[in-house]
Amino acid sequence: MTIFPLAHHLAEFTKNKVSSRFSTEIPATDGGEVHPNPIYLNYGCPNDGFFPIEKITVHTLDKPFQTKKLSKAEIDNLDLKTIEIVKKELNEDLIYISDGFQYMAPSGHDNLYKFNKSLVTLLNKPNYDDWDLVITLGAADGLNKIFKALINPGDTVLVEEFTFTPSTFNLSQFGGIAVPVPVDFNEKSEGINVSKLENLLDNWSAIHPDLRKPKALYTIPTGQNPIGTTSSLETRKKIYKILEKHDVLIIEDDPYGYIVLNDDFINRNVTRDEYINKYLSKSYLTIDTSGRVLRAETYSKTFAPGSRLGFVVGHKGFIDTITTISSLSTRSPSGISQTILYNVIKQRGGLDSWLDWKIEISKAYSIRKKIFYDYLKASKINEKHFIEVIEPKNGMFLSVKINFELNEKLRKNDIFRNLALLNNKCLKHGVIVILGRVLAVGEEAIRKSNFVRLTLTMADDEDELLEGIKRFASSIEDLFEYGN
Template identity: 35%
Template sequence: MPEFDFESLKSRYSRFLSKRDCSKTLIKFWDAPQGDVIEMAGGMPNAGFFPVDSIDVHVCDKPFGQRSEDGLVAHMDRNEPSDMPLSTSLQYTNTEGMEPLLKFARNLTQKIHPPAYDGWDACLVMGSSDGLYKVFEVLCDEDSTVMMEEFTFTPVISSVKIQGGHVVPVKMQLSADPKMQGIDVGLMEEMLDNWHVGPYKHLNKPKALYTVATGQNPTGMTLSAEKRKQIYRLAQKHDFLIVEDDPYGYLFFPPYDAENPLKNAYWEQDSSLTPQKYIDEFLVKSFVTIDTDARVIRLETFSKMFAPGLRLSFVVANKFFTERVVNIGEVSTRAPSGVSQAVVYTVIRELGKRHAAEYENPIDAMFAGWVEWLMKVAGTYTQRRNIAFKSLYETESYKQGLFKVMEPSAGMFIDLKPVWSQEDLAKADHFDHIMEEMDQLNACLIKSGVQVVLGYRMAVDREASKDTCDFIRVTIAYAKDDEQIVEACHRIGAGFSQFFAQRQK
């Protein structure tokens, strides 16, 4: 396994840094206490000034459950837990995150997505939006170009543009075939090989690819291991970094069985789905696992699998890059909320206590407890996916062939595409008016009582994606229960019917 020390990473990757990052200076006026001294330097209030004696978090160990049956309570006070008591977590803490939680994040990464080199690290950030802002602040200048999947979480574009940078879409294959899904590697290669004569020749060659590689937002597509390797080889050949945003990776869907629509591999009785099998066979390996060059920056968040209100994510990258990200925090946000860190850490620790007997090292028990929770959440999403598919496939408008389902392989989203008639498709200008058409569809869906997202609004370049942006994004994450998903799917069916009825007039 390649090994990189800090200096070699620095000499290898400094050329990727933005001018703004390079000009950044940290001004510190204090020193760490030296030896056995009374600390009268730092402007920190003693923990005795905090109006909090203790915090008890009653853990809920299954989705949509009440308190766990064995009454798991994450307890914190000025001394507990000993490695992250309130007197620490409510105090000023290290910008990169508190060590016990960082250790957990590193351990999780090593076990699920082991990087292919030595010399990586993790740092905490305030959610992945904050993480991406910092990453692009480290990387982007006015003359920087970042590639993105042609449909993406478009607010990320703002994070590049505020640095003055430019974004360029890469075409995707929107396919049900797991081998085909996601970035069209052939077109990407062609674009890069012919950059200086291509449509983006006025821009510099890309410094980075931003990708949601698993359960992509909004398409639900997942890049196969083979495609990841091909893309990584392109990154080496054309020397760009890969920024992998992975909020949905744990929400992997087993294949849908139309004969047995409610079948759920996560929930089968005598289940053969062990945590190890989930990790080895269900979860798709991150780009970091093939990253022999240390050129991948991975973002993982607690937002989807724990709670968004925590504002807590972590960045995994080579330790030169994590230090740059932390340094931006030093002059801006400082550390993520210590309360959030304490809640996440103690709740996961509590979830792990059931496994305490199995493992010598508490961090392994925490890992086991956390993966168990991830599987419960993924199982519930799979149930929701099943119900949504079943309900959609049962609608009259589906049976009439008015829309198709772009079956996702992971994540929170199901995308639906109207099926245009041969007549429509024969018109040379059909896709010139696609946004107006989709707005019409949207109006019908709202009239039917369902709010969705229009695919074209998530296009990096609407014109460049006009032939494929005719889909709507539906989330199964927010509905209050299965019944509401069924009802929403009926309404969606009704909306499509109304749309096509209206068009015929």
Template identity: 30%
Template sequence: MAPPAALEVEAVTDTTGVTIPDPLKAPVPKSNDIRGRRKKADKAQWGVAAPSDSANFRQGNYDDKPLARRWDHYISDEAHTRKGNNLKKAAGFLGKPGIISLGGGLPSSEYFPFEELSIKVPAVGKFSEQETKESGVILTAGKHDLAEDKAIFDIATAFNYGQGTGAAQLLRWITEHTEMVHNPPYQDWRCTMSIGSTSGLDMALRMLSRPGDMMLSEDYTFAAAVECALPLGVRMCGVPMDSEGILPDAMDEILTNWDVADRGARKPHLMYTVPTGQNPTGATASGARRRAIYKVAQKHDIYIIEDEPYYFLQMQPYTGSDGPNPPPPASHADFIKALVPSYLSLDTDGRVMRLDSFSKVLAPGSRIGWVTASAQIIKKYQQHADLSTQGPSGFSQLALWKLVDEHWGHGGYLDWLIHIRLEYTTRRNIILGACEKYLPKSIVRWNPPSAGMFHWLDIYAYKQHPLWDEKRKNVEEIEERIFMKIIDEGALLMRGSWFYADPSQKHDTLFFRATYAAAPGEKIEEGVRRLGEALRREFGVKE
């Protein structure tokens, strides 16, 4: 690779710049520096269906870092066969000055019945629903803002066909955000957009597995991941876990002693994990745990699919129902530093595909997420997207770009994340206080979650249930009885058995999953009180 030029261009706007000495030698910039350090942009990349490469939006210099390993030995026949959409390749010529396109089937924007799109959003630092109602900012996108030099993204562009990568305008912001938070430690990392993490997992499995495979995961895992994998012929192999998720020694033992005849599958080469605020258990792996897991993955050549929708829902430390509230992060740098290191940030091999999403921090219905992985894997992903999802909704991309790039910027988005960190901390504390107050501790126990939306309740005394049969080991029958009793009392929790990674394996534990994300505080407390009543009546205790 050629060395960087002695002089580079720093952006003043998206179309003009000033020359400064070698900015790529500088460290990854802070949140409020990113806009000022953007390189001068080629205006053609903002056009309709324009191809883009996230490498163009990175601000650090990665020349001294290793290249990712290649994963040809794991890429499926389907992924090898996909060569992308030939018609979309032609879109790369649309940016040529003066060209008259009689080729692509891109409808003229004059037939889009949308002249303006306006959204009302919070001002930075005034994030509550009431503040937004009273003093929110109205952002408006016009049909031809790009042609009229009012903005680099508009209705004519966003509402037309696009590339599987998503539009360059939002992809730039996503790449900068990923670099600022995770700063992947190898050269050829890239980002591309998805329509959410479940779709990302589906594509990853089709790219990297074949029917009959088994994939490692936490012993209790995201139910939709299991249901996504099974029709593709891929089964989960649950790894024993604790309050930090997967146990590295257990993972190593399973892989070291893998018996193809006994398991009915070749040795796994994939691991699916939700390492922060895990769904359903709420477990969060520490930095030390993630480094240990990564070493086991290196030892056995495991490719890691890191699904992290709850990563920014890391909360303040729990100090008890009567304990003092720790102060929030004092700065953006403190906030980022306080986050548990991601697998992506530890990945020197390019063996991690990270799935990110706006679903849990902005809105699930946006259906926009992104994937970060090595250039080889991202290219395969884009080729798949171009022939399936076609990329995320243009409506959503335009609305989110107006919010996170044009309005909030990186600093404002981090302010928002700090805000919801405190909001979820309050909700978490409410449910924990209610559990202390209302639940019979002779029957149920729990660990305070440090991230995410879920509270995992261990019915550890299930053998004390009047219908327990030691010979039949009827755990799920007892679970069904408790579940219906909770319903009768007017509350709803999810059954732990719905989250088995491998439903064919016998389990000797009984859990329920509660969430503190949906109901207001007073209803969270009342729901837990009803749960306590159900447990007492079902077990016949008066505690």
């Protein structure tokens, strides 16, 4: 394995890991002659004639919910862009059934790999040359392999005190220890409290004398789950500088960054250049000069969760290790998913068309966020200061803090009791929410978890979304009126 400057961060077991030694082709020795047109009797790959599918036809949409309320006859009359995927042709720009449904390299199909590389180069090119990526089975798989590549039992990883806790469970299976970092939880918040992060690392041995110095920071800096905050580039630069000083890696989880929540997407036509240069938040990759950032991306939020496709970007030394882990575990991601995803993107117009789709998604989510946010800000529960609404700039979630202390009965309860009472009221009024304590890391964070996470994404339409918000507001009113 190639030694690179940050190789000391790799987990011990990976340092002696090698890809499978099994080889289906052994080259000729001693200058032996090789036939120009050999017949392959070596591979265990079924001939594509055994595949029971000859052609796939996909009718694609120009914008979300385009056909949601239309009848079948109305849909049939729409001029939808049709994608056809055939078994075999001689156009190397596409992925055909004969190729895409076959076994392939652990890094994924070369065409999708190249597309992902062009996407990263355009939007978030690392600030050094020796970078690479590997296609994964979604962001969760990417994070799992990052943790596997890095974590020895007893290693510590910093995480935002409120975060997507399944990732911390993922970390723990390798013996990693999640240590919470305080975040600012208010309408002006950018997430991690930079000064507290710096103090934590500068005084680590005094604050956590029994724990190893952190190996990495796991962070969701854009559309943070659950809070919804987005860190500015200046804040990211400050955090990067602190982490570089302490030789801490950055594991950047960014499933929500392409979903921009801004009224401009509602009021006018945002151009691709504006989307890229004005509205998209820049990844930590763009300020990374030492190769310490590993970024996990996914197609789940912009294409479909069931595709189970994503990729990890980072220094080639790390990516080679993650690719080796893939070759010894999951092998390649689903060829069927790669075939459909890539052909939809390519036949609809490639990278430009894919950016247009992301703009349309941002518009649809921005409409939902506006309905949600505006209703809550104008509500009685906000006027009475029962709640504090955190306006998100990216993503799928909106968090609402509940000021339990304003009610005489509620202020006597602990956080578990109050959240349980709130949950009961929500169920009574017919709305299901995520309680803050479920997304808190550590006892101190749980004590401060007086909030709920609400999603913009599941409702069938704006009417259903608005009804859900009204039911949530009624739940809060009911709770504060009776206190139980």
